[in-house]
Amino acid sequence: MIIDHPLLGPRDIAEFICLGDAVLIERPDPAAGDAMDRFHDWLHLRDNPAGEHRELWYHEHGDRSWLVVTRDTLTHEIRRVELARDVARARGRGV
Amino acid sequence: MGYSAFRIVREALTGHRGWKPAWRDPEPKAEYDAVVVGGGGHGLATAFYLAREHGLANVAVLEKGWLGSGNIGRNTTIIRSNYLLPGNQPFYEWSMKLWEGLEQALNFNAMVSQRGVLNLCHSDAQRDAYARRGNAMIMSGADAVLLDRDGVRRMCPFLDFDNARFPITGGLWQPRGGTARHDAVAWGYARAADRRGVDIVQNCEVTGFLIEGGVCRGVETTRGPIRARRVGVAVAGSSSRVMALAGLRLPIESHVLQAFVTEGLKPVLPGVVTYGAGHFYVSQSDKGGLVFGGDLDGYNTYAQRGNLPVVEDVCEGGMAMMPSIGRARVLRMWGGVVDMSMDGSPIIDRTPVEGLFFNGGWCYGGFKATPASGWCFAHLMATGDPHPVAAAMRLDRFRTGAPIDERGAGPQPNLH
Ligand SMILES: Cc1cc2nc3c(=O)[nH]c(=O)nc-3n(C[C@H](O)[C@H](O)[C@H](O)COP(=O)(O)OP(=O)(O)OC[C@H]3O[C@@H](n4cnc5c(N)ncnc54)[C@H](O)[C@@H]3O)c2cc1C
Numbered sequence: 001m002i003i004d005h006p007l008l009g010p011r012d013i014a015e016f017i018c019l020g021d022a023v024l025i026e027r028p029d030p031a032a033g034d035a036m037d038r039f040h041d042w043l044h045l046r047d048n049p050a051g052e053h054r055e056l057w058y059h060e061h062g063d064r065s066w067l068v069v070t071r072d073t074l075t076h077e078i079r080r081v082e083l084a085r086d087v088a089r090a091r092g093r094g095v
Numbered sequence: 096m097g098y099s100a101f102r103i104v105r106e107a108l109t110g111h112r113g114w115k116p117a118w119r120d121p122e123p124k125a126e127y128d129a130v131v132v133g134g135g136g137h138g139l140a141t142a143f144y145l146a147r148e149h150g151l152a153n154v155a156v157l158e159k160g161w162l163g164s165g166n167i168g169r170n171t172t173i174i175r176s177n178y179l180l181p182g183n184q185p186f187y188e189w190s191m192k193l194w195e196g197l198e199q200a201l202n203f204n205a206m207v208s209q210r211g212v213l214n215l216c217h218s219d220a221q222r223d224a225y226a227r228r229g230n231a232m233i234m235s236g237a238d239a240v241l242l243d244r245d246g247v248r249r250m251c252p253f254l255d256f257d258n259a260r261f262p263i264t265g266g267l268w269q270p271r272g273g274t275a276r277h278d279a280v281a282w283g284y285a286r287a288a289d290r291r292g293v294d295i296v297q298n299c300e301v302t303g304f305l306i307e308g309g310v311c312r313g314v315e316t317t318r319g320p321i322r323a324r325r326v327g328v329a330v331a332g333s334s335s336r337v338m339a340l341a342g343l344r345l346p347i348e349s350h351v352l353q354a355f356v357t358e359g360l361k362p363v364l365p366g367v368v369t370y371g372a373g374h375f376y377v378s379q380s381d382k383g384g385l386v387f388g389g390d391l392d393g394y395n396t397y398a399q400r401g402n403l404p405v406v407e408d409v410c411e412g413g414m415a416m417m418p419s420i421g422r423a424r425v426l427r428m429w430g431g432v433v434d435m436s437m438d439g440s441p442i443i444d445r446t447p448v449e450g451l452f453f454n455g456g457w458c459y460g461g462f463k464a465t466p467a468s469g470w471c472f473a474h475l476m477a478t479g480d481p482h483p484v485a486a487a488m489r490l491d492r493f494r495t496g497a498p499i500d501e502r503g504a505g506p507q508p509n510l511h
Contacts, residue, residue, distance in 0.1 A: 001402055012404070013402065013404060014404040017393075018509060019507075020348065020395070020507070020509065021348075021395075040493060040494050043437075043493075044437045044493040044494075044506055045344040045345065045346055046335070046344065046345070046347060046348050047344065048335035048345070048348050048349055050336055050349075050397040053395050055394065055395065071394075073349070073395045073396050073397050073398070074398055075398065076396065076398055076402070
């Protein structure tokens with residue numbers, strides 16, 4: 001598989017490490033009243049679809065950026081690659 | 096009719112015309128006492144023990160493809176009971192005991208071969224960890240022998256003992272571990288269950304659950320609705336998709352695990368050997384091929400094929416442990432989709448939907464579990480209570496803070 005890095009261009013997946021579902025960016029609010037439940041679901045329960053899946057990849061042997069990769073889990077086809085930073089910012093997180 | 100040496104001789108003398116199909120091909124009935132979804136090893140074993148141990152005769156196994164098309168026919172066939180944690184070890188040792196009597200119980204040659212499993216260690220710390228694991232095994236009634244370097248050398252002189260970076264310092268050996276013929280395990284359970292009246296229905300995919308007032312009353316299938324008083328799901332790599340049909344989200348991700356076989360060689364390996372400094376395990380099949388594997392590909396997938404970086408990584412592990420393997424040609428490789436759970440351990444439990452039971456999350460290691468998994472799942476489905484050796488394999492263990500994390504990797508499925 002080749003990941004088309006938004007800054008560096010096409011790179012072999014051997015340069016990356018996959019962390020899993022991109023939902024991990026959306027850490028629940030620890031101050032919320034139902035924080036225990038939310039953290040349990042966020043950390044442990046997975047949608048795990050057969051088809052399009054958004055996930056976090058870390059460019060360990062490269063620029064060490066975090067990417068959000070949208071991939072088809074049935075065909076290995078990569079549909080979209082974004083910097084995790086941009087995804088988080090678009091949701092009003094980070095600086 | 097049963098299989099016996101006499102029967103083989105008789106068939107040989109009469110042109111092998113007397114062999115019959117090993118199980119029937121029945122039409123599904125409208126209603127059963129119990130339905131098991133998934134005709135892999137675990138589903139078939141569950142049906143067999145439901146019939147034999149709990150006297151349920153009106154049972155069906157529903158399989159979307161053909162028997163043996165899933166992970167039961169894709170794995171590297173290693174059986175062992177060398178776990179550490181109290182939630183796991185007694186369960187796997189019970190499985191080992193069932194393996195030891197399996198062929199007699201099923202009247203089927205599953206080629207169970209207790210040729211031994213040797214885990215190598217490369218440092219003092221790893222040796223201490225193996226000593227502790229060996230003690231945990233012995234406490235559960237299993238067998239374990241801690242070998243020093245010379246002990247390992249006597250058993251496997253072909254390993255790379257002069258490796259400067261990862262010198263072999265010893266190993267943990269389980270003499271009763273070994274291998275079994277994976278397809279034959281499915282066929283043996285299928286035949287034995289069929290002979291006790293279980294309907295094994297192939298080409299019958301479950302597409303939904305009949306849930307009435309929060310109670311599961313059966314399943315929707317590609318061959319029509321089938322009602323049942325209890326439904327047990329054991330669908331290996333499809334767990335998330337199938338349980339989503341009942342509205343459940345699971346602590347599971349689907350990952351591909353690859354396996355490899357070389358050309359046939361003369362006997363070289365005495366048993367199963369695993370590398371302690373990387374992830375690599377190898378045994379030799381009865382036809383002579385080296386059967387080996389290593390890590391997962393590490394990202395969610397339902398494609399039953401992997402990618403090349405892991406092929407390279409697995410082969411590097413093999414070369415580091417046993418340089419002579421470099422001369423062997425790989426004939427075949429394939430992948431299977433496994434349920435990676437958040438702590439690397441399985442789930443055998445009731446679900447929030449009454450009458451619906453779940454068995455899954457076997458990660459890398461569910462083949463060895465086949466007999467005990469079937470035994471415990473049948474117990475749960477028949478009695479409503481968990482079997483004592485599987486009592487820790489709960490669905491809610493992450494919520495209650497009681498995960499069974501053998502690897503100590505936390506909720507990171509691709510690391511287990
Ligand atoms: C490459 C590889 C190597 C492995 N090596 C080992 C090893 O050496 N030792 C070990 O202990 N374990 C090993 N494992 C793990 C082990 O194979 C599995 O954990 C175990 O076989 C899973 O249980 P099963 O046999 O019931 O699954 P399967 O055989 O996969 O059975 C599940 C069945 O459910 C069916 N199904 C799915 N969805 C539906 C539906 N909607 N309706 C009806 N049927 C459905 C599937 O078609 C399938 O036949 C390995 C796995 C892989 C992939």
